[in-house]
Amino acid sequence: MTGRWGLLGLVVVGLLSGCADRERSSLADGRLTATPGGIDFARVAVFDARESTLTLRNVGRARITVDEAWVEGPEGAYKAEFTHEGPHSLVPGSECTLKVRFAPLAQGGLPAVLVVRSDTRIEPLMRIPLNGAGVDAWARVTPRALDFGRIEADSTKTLGVTLDNPTELPVMVTPKLVGADKDEFVAAPLTVNPGERVELPVTFNPVRVGRKQIALAISPCNGCADVPVQLTAEALDRAVVAEPEVVDFGAVPVDRDAVKASSLRNISTEPVTVTSLMLDGTDASFSQANTGLPLVLQPGEVRAFEIRYSPGHMGPATDRAVYAVVSKRHPTLPVPLRGFGGASELCVSPLTYDFGEQPLGSKVRVVVNVKNCGTDNAGPLTINTLDWTPDAGGAQLQFNHKPIALPFTLPANGELNLEVFYEPTREGSASGALVMTTSAFSAATVQLDFFGRAKAHAPCDLTVTPLLVDFGTIPPGRGAVLGVKLENKGTDLCPVKNIRIANDGGGVFKMPGGELFGGIIYPGDWFSFQVAFQAPFTGGGFTGELQVEQYNPVTPVRQVPLLANSQETCLVASPWYLDFGLGRKDCRPAPREVNYLNACTTPITVSNVFIGPGTTDTEFELLDHPAPPAFQLQPGESFTVGVDYLAQVTGMNLSPLYVDSSDLPIPLMVPLIGESSKKTDKTDTFVQQDVSKVDVLFVVDNTASMVEEHPKLVSAIPAFVDAARNKAVDVNMAVTTTGISAVSGACPGGALGGEAGRFFPADNSRQRILTLGTPNVTQVLQQNVQVGQCAQVEQGFEAMRRALTSPLVNNADDPRTALANDGNAGFLRDSAALVVVFVGDEDDHSPDAVSTYVQWAQQRKGENQPQRATFFAIAPTKTSCATAGGTGTRYADAAAQTGGEVLNVCAGDYAPLLKQVASKAFSAQDRFPLSEEPDAGTVVVTVNGTTTTSGWSYDAASNSVVFTTVPPPGSKVAITYRRACAND
Template structure:
């Protein structure tokens, strides 16, 4: 509302008398007169306005014309106009009026002058002084945020904001609502007198559900800029809800009680009144106690009521509970009630079992399942006792059945079950019968009987051959484990029963049976069985003895014991792999020989005096194909290779120890050899698709003198690799080593004189040696680390990688063989991460061992059965070559092909696109799955997550791989079935 002060301006006529005598002749003239002394508008609020009128009168003796009027003063503060349209021609005594408006634009005194022009000859201009003061008068608004909280739709809530006029002038305050939901809010303007403070209401009346988009813009005075007030509000479909909305009592025995809580939750921020609780009454099985209503639920409060179900009949029951709420939109909050009248049950299977004809001295098990299969709310079932009684006329002490120990009492909740074994161990010829009495607290009766029968048959005493006579684990390094085996063969003419195959002495916990103890085995003449025995070397090392035993059906030798022995200490020789598993083979198609590589990881030479295969389950199944003549001396960092074949002529599991005698050990170092020969010709290779979320990347950079042109390209391409890796968001480990093994000169940086020998650069630790995706400025650090210089003479990339990922480098922060401190590679290789090796050089690899040796070594780093988790790439010479490259990189090409990688030409002018491709492939799911054996053509079938896949894949014979057109999803289980072909 505009505020105007009415101002009555009296035009005082100034009557001027001429200086000449009236009788003296004179020329007649008109003359204007206006309010004398000027006009004072006093105090006016900024941006407000006040008006006054000035009367102009012709006090002369002839007509005059008033031409115009204006104000000289501050721009924008003053305005003047005639109250009537002209022309303004005034006869003597005539008058006209002008209106003057004062609208201050700022604070303080704002003087001005009203100027009027006429055609009077003597005084064409008259001036009137104007005076006024601008006052900063506006209301103060608090608070600047209003939160209506959450209220139910179709209700309303009013909040207020405070406006305060600290001035001595009235101000007009106008609230305005803006936003998509402004129509659900209302507020009116107010006028504040001088010094007045007032609460201005704003009402929220939602009709739509959801959070509101609205704000309040308050104009604190006429013409003032808006003051923003944030408004938060949300409307709910229903304020009071039941948790849960369906109360399911489950199955309850008839005439038993079950009490279940139901909660009412006030989702709103306003108090809600609950007036009463009523049941619909469809089924009298449901009831409730005194509800204690009415009551008020505070905003956000939860209250609990207990409802009762006592089934008065079998079968399903349903009802509804209604909580009455003071609410326009939802006057009741409903809870569905459900139950089932019935009783819990004890389920046992089998209730009876016939073990049939079994040899005297055998031990045959059957698994008994006991389950609480009663109602979900029927309560627990407890087994209190298991006791065998004879049913064949013999005393209970002579019963030939027994039960495996079960900790009693054993409690089963509804749906839970327990399995235990019942054994028949015939001790006499003829029929046997027994009953197992189970004592429980089931309401139908506290005892349940299970019946067992069997027939004992006589056989000749067992004649067995046990190999080896002693299981000797030789030397196993502390912290590592090994597995060997025991073979028990029936060399007699009758079947042999063997039972209770178990550890009789575990050597203080260092020996174990990976498959667990065996209850009993029946061995037919000429047949045998093998079982595994494991040794886990403690960190402290030492010498250990133990024993495994079994009980054959032989009165002369009722117990056979096989001694176990092992030694543990740190060894100079490091074997890779630490065990050789030939998998499943068949006699007509023996697997390819495997290599074991040994490296002297000590600072001193070591003398190797013998390499041999020790006693195993079947001597002669494993044989040395290639081993250096002994004795010989192995210098520090030198190595040698042993090739071992597996004939696979004897069906079943075969295990033997490969031993190496060295001058630093009192007993030979062990590498277990494991193979299984089977009549089964089919094979299944199983893969789990990697997700690329964790990747360990090792760059192996050629540091020979010929790398003058290529190394700058490698350095320039590193940001492309880093950017691609970071963009994919992988959990990255990345390191750099060189192809150099022996120190040459200080022309190569990093402190190793070009002979890193697998140690990550820089060996002197002047920069981070193991980088991650969190390394600051990864690209720059990587550029510095691949700038390895040109001083070495021989490229041994494969050998450098083997050393980098073998003890002592891979599992030590410091290489104990070298002078620099903290030059080990500990922390780079992670069991759960995929491994990518990228070789970069202008010549092929010249490492001492075969490509197959190095590929197998790298695969063992990630698991022999998961070859897709290790990939080799190379930036190396290709067949086309270029003037700066040294022949084709055939060894790199073979390794890349066998692991699903690829070779990129070192002759390219820019390696950045190539490294982006490496990053994309290395950090993506695999589409190529190398098979462990060559298949017969046409025998391959593929399943993904158990479903047969008949298209979208091909077999690549060159790499012996199944290749998908579109890579299976991360985590997918890929199974490739095929008939093995002989190579």
């Protein structure tokens, strides 16, 4: 064992170099003494050692030579040696020293004798007693394993090994590290006093990443066998990692919000403090509002943080979320953020519809517009399923929709008009829910709710004419139309539905306008519809059937047979049909003629010319035609048949004109078509505009992408107000948003982003209808155009229409909402011109056509006075930019139709357009165009209800009434006239 002594034996020693070396006297003798006279080492730990020094002195008169010294006693327990090399010759008075070491190998008393041999005659062998006791003293080591876990490189962790010394002697404990990674650990020797418990610190200071190869051996005392302690440790590059490493939002529609979680996971076995989360801010589309930092992540803990992406521009967007972590190696943890502005987006209108009260047996329809209203760079949107949920009471579902082939894909800006029907089969209330699943962003499942109420009525008394639709003979390749009339002969209303071709004869019969889903015929009323036959080039005989469902339990379905023959004919009719156009009772169309030619090389016999059963048999009359009996028509000869349309029955009238010919088994048929209208007189109304009055409505986009545009609009408002003052315009100003449906409480103004035409702020936290006399009007208008950025779909046209339509436009409070005094009464003035300014970074997504909204606005200010309603727009144009949601055409189209202007939303300054709005000159109107041509001498003009016979004239060239004395502003002008006959 290391440090132990060899076997006990004689120790040959030389003379001490420090002793004097001179000749010994022959007459005298030396005398050797030892100091001390004995050594007691007392108690020494087994395997430990203690040393003592013994001095040999010559007190005689002659030289003494000390030859050697040894110990007689327990083997290996003692060892003696001179402190200097010999020879050890001592002159009188000189001395030399011995070092005696006691290292017990066993417990208990261990006496011994130190023997010194010299050349003295008196005592050549000097015996010096030695004494000592061995004590079994060593430290107890616990635990036998240390797990440092997983810690980040460049950090430090210290664990301890407990050392217990239950003995009465101190012990030296010596640790030893071995292995490839021993340089990353620290452990130092220490002494453990009697009865003491101490901790031996072992420190892990990793600099390299990975699992550690290391072992620890502890010697619990000097000379003791090593005690192994197992060490386990791993160094990490990072203690905290991000999940996912990159937060990728994918494609998100402009103006919509996407929220994803960025999570931190503590993969170490030590707590880690996260102090903050910040975004680099390279793209304002990304944001976060997380609280609760700083925080401590416990070992293995995962904490999620919300990151929001609200694309304010088209195309790719990038940023970084940067976490601050208490770490020497990685004080920051960056997480890349990615997104793409522009995605398929679902717009559905309406989401809820009440069919109201309907008669049993009816079928009523609403058209649901389903649109991919994502930006132009968005991908397609797929409608995957359309399923009706069962009736809550388990009864038969009374709602359905026109089937479409699924899946149905809509390209960007593509739309589908889905027909939804209510077919009540029982009295009382009904409800139904249509669940649509799509691939649209944040609209994977959409529920459409429908309601209705049914009421019973008397069974239908329905007359169908004709009872048989006979197309006679039609040459191959040609088509013809006839009609069917349904008339309610009863005293109660009659619901009819599912009017369709039940048997199309192999595809030759159809309804030109498509099948009729249903309608309600009131007592004494009727309507007609067309049925067509298209003769195939191969000819042949054909039969089919038309069906009409009615509310009559005895005869729920009425069938109308369809017949047709097609073959080559000698008779050639010109024209192949007679269309009399639109007439009225007092102004029927002029008679028309059909010429028949024998195109064959042989004579044919014409035996009859007659009008067959049609929708109304008295409406068409034969005029000039060959009188019966039969006559022969030579090759190349022709004859003419005159037909008069009486136009006495309102609506569409159709009848067949037949000619019996010897070359045909079935008469040749020419359709007779006419329509009679009740309208004879018409009144066009106008309100004379006031050149000094303008009602200006701002419709401002409140979607999330307007972060760049709202500040520019606010900055332009002072220029608008100043220009209005300079023009001395009496102006009403109000603001609404493009939001229709409520979205989020984060929206200001009280309407949750869904103003639906209500002026902003709908909660009346500020004045909503402003004039130039409003205190601080510029500042208030600037505040009112800051409508927030939280809505999702821009429906500017629809918002305008709702803002200026009852009940909003004429009520101080919207009765449909809980907010108080949120109506728009007092804004729209009959005498003022209307200007609407649309501001948005994405095109309009309203459900109706642009022309529909334009015509509505123009009619709102007076028919044939389109200049009194003008649209302006700050919106995307055909030239796109990064902050615009694609290119725009609807706003630009509306502005063009009304004489307004468009400013690209990407422009840096909006003031020029607003100055033009405020400065627009509205001149008084002196020419009032009529919607139809009047009969001469029937024009009557009233101004404010008083008939005016002078100061105006009718200009036939422009079909206008021209005033020489211009009606004053606000005057109500009514021009009544009798519509001229078309054949006059």
